[in-house]
Amino acid sequence: MKIDHIQLAIPENSEQLCRRFWATILGFEELEKPENLRAQGGAWFRHGSVEVHLGVEKKFRPAEKAHPAFAVAEITLLANTLTTNDYDVFWDTSIPTRRRFFTNDPAGNRIEFVEIFRTT
Template identity: 45%
Template structure:
C-alpha cells in the first residue's frame, strides 16, 4: 500500500433507533448534546431517522423495525470540559455514570432516548 492509500478518518457512526423515536432523538442530540441536525439526502430521508453533527463528528440515527439497543457497542465521543459537559447532560435529565477504568482519561457513559450507550471521554491532563 502506498502512502496515499488508506483510512483517513471516521466519516460517521451509525446508531439504530426504534420507529417513531425521531422527536425524542432530536431533543436529546440537539438539546442535551448540543449537536446540530443535518439534512439527510432526499433518497435516504424516506427511511426515517435523523443525522447530527458537531464539528467533524457525525452521528446518524437510522430506524430499525426490530430495534434492540446494543449493551456493549458504543461510540466514544471526545469532549472538552468533561465535568461541565456532564453537568450539561444532567441538567437535561440525562443519567450519567462515571468510569475511571481508562488510564489517562476522564470518562462517563450515558444513554440516548433509544437506549444506545454513549461514551464521553477527555484526556486527563493531570494524569502525568
C-alpha cells in the same frame, strides 16, 4: 483513513426525542438527509468533523456494549448538563489516565464521553 460517520439504530417514531438529545442537549447540528433516504426515518447530525447518523430499525434493540466514544473538553459541564436534563451519567475509573463517563441516548444506546487532556 478516518471515520466518515457513526450509525446508531433507533426505534420507530423516536426521532423527536433523539433530536432533543443530539441537537438541543449535546449541541450537534441536524443535517438534511438526502431526499431518497428521508422516507426511512431517522436523522443525521454533525458536530465539528463528527457525524452521527440515526437509522430506524424495525426490530430495534439498543446497543448496550458497543458504543461510540466522543472526546470533549469540558466533561464535568457536559455531565451536569445531561443530569439536569434527566439523563443518568455513570462515571468510570477503570482507566486511571482518563476521565470518562457513560450515558444512554433516548433509544437506550450506550454513549461514552472522554475528557480531552490539555498538555499546556
